[in-house]
Amino acid sequence: MAEITLKTLAHSYSKKPSGPEDYAIRKMEHVWAQGGAYALLGPSGCGKSTLLNIISGLVTPSEGDVLFDGKRMNELPPEKRNIAQVFQFPVIYDTMTVYDNLAFPLRNQGGFSEAQIREKVNEVADVLELSGELTRKAKNLSADQKQKVSMGRGLVREDVTAILFDEPLTVIDPQLKWRLRRKLKQIHERFDITMVYVTHDQLEASTFADKIALMYEGQIVQFGTPQELFESPAHTFVGYFIGSPGMNFFEPRLTGEGLIFNGKHIPVSEQILDKIRRSGSDNIKLGIRPEFVTLGADTSEQSYEVTVTDIEDLGTYQLVDVEFGPVTVKVRIPEDQPVPHEAASIGFPDPWLKVYVDERLVEADHE
Template sequence: MARIELADLAHAYKPNPTQPSDYALRPMSKTWDDGGAYALLGPSGCGKTTLLNIISGLVRPSHGRVLFDGKDVTDLPTEARNIAQVFQFPVIYDTMTVYDNLAFPLRNRGWKEAETRKRVQQVAEMLELSADLKHRASGLAVDAKQKISLGRGLVRPDVAAVLFDEPLTVIDPHLKWLLRRKLKEIHHELKLSLIYVTHDQVEALTFADQVVVMTQGEVVQTGSAQALFEAPEHTFVGYFIGNPGMNLLPCTLKDGRLMLGDLPFSIPAAAAGQIAADGANITLGIRPEFVETCDAQQADALRATVTSVKNMGTHFLADFRLGQYAVAAKLATAGDLAPGGAAYLRFPQQRTLFYVNDKRVA
């Protein structure tokens, strides 16, 4: 295991980049702690696989350095970095038994057979492959083959890190859920450093202690599931995390007042300077979970029109029209809400966030 440091790292696939859009990976500096479980989360093309391949040595960064425990490995090939990598599709030997597939990485490094057997049995039990150890891999379903790939990545206890590139893509939904939980348990038991690439927020938030959210080649926030949900540092994080995502409502300044359409809002003292800056792109953000319905007489009530109300089983999902803006709310009860009817909404001050040029200021 290793502490992985990315120092002033950036990458462009085209020569002589001049614009931010030329970079597949924009300049960043980050540290991955020894033994941590991280997820790189973002949409296709955001740079997460490029970043993973730079860490593994499959891609050399066009700028910056990669360090393992303080040692510069930027120019080292993959095989010299002591990492394991698990890909989208199974990478195994079909003609070998499950046992031999799992044992191969250890035998290749000169492990004694008794130690190899003990480790293989440990990993096989974790992945529920014990009953298949004597079977040839060629006869197994694709789900089981991908579990073997996971096992081959996890079987070496001395690796600097295990890197996963969307490894559950070919797994059926129910088994995918079980394997996410299993990987979490394995991480806690084996204390391996794990970095996991995915575009699935549920997968990332279930698996990782820290989630690295990326968009357009940039890391916009790193944090726990709770931090990403309750305090997104960037509008993209608010939009991308959650179902539905955060309500993001453009605001303007008028005569020194913050306006949501024709509705005034108090400017948070901590953000007053940035919000008042010339040319600032101001956005109010609030999660659907924190939008409340209230009485018309309440001082901070906002008059809205109900667009739709859906019973989701555990909650009601209501859509409103607030002036020119759409607002979603997750409500415990629907009360007398009906499409086309009037309603009054409240945005609790402690749950309302403000962004300038997409970055949180309060």
């Protein structure tokens, strides 16, 4: 059982990193609590696999510490860390049967009688629905079964405290993906094991994990529930990366009266305005999710005139492009809502319009 703490961790693959761009992982602090189901989400090349390999011990971090329950692990090799890892492509021992594959880590560990091994292997095979395949050669299994065998080798070990998944569903057929994902969830509920799941697919991340860590350029930019990531992205990249399509952004001007965009005053609270002024930055962005933009035909106090340029009917909802001054705003509306021709108006309902200064979210303080 372990809580995994990353303390002032940073990693660079070059020997003499000269700037932040040389770092695959930039200085970060993070705690993965015991027994949690986490996803590490991010685009390709953001450093998520590096971070995973640092936790498992396949990569030694150049700076900072990896702590398991407060114990420094940096120099320990993977075989001494009590973790299991499932890779992108199923790793199985070709010549062994499924049974021998599952028994392999126990036999290597030593100290188990064949009866104990059989009991444990049968238990795990039962959970993974592999009981019928135990006598088969592992190389003749289908890709999803092989991936279950890879996972099973982690589950048979009593001493495993965390299982790390490195995009484990890449080679699995789409129909089988959700079944395997469900299986992972069940396993997580049954065994009290910390699971960290690396993926670039937000759907996979949100179905699997209780909490998602979103990585961008070597840093975790937000750590929260899927709902938090959707409703209040802490960073413009989170807004852009999560959701389909991503958040709408536009850059207003800061004046004495407030924020002005396209000649229109856009109301935000005094407290936030104050914070923007104090930051002294001119990198100000407003963001709102397409789901929260309201679209209508008439113009009122709280709405802005726009021109409809494109309507995409996606079957379950419609995606409308509207021209709002120099930017195109995407609006997601229900399938049956009528779309006004050309001239229309959009509104930004209060809690959903977010303000970003230097790409970071600015929030009003809660009393």
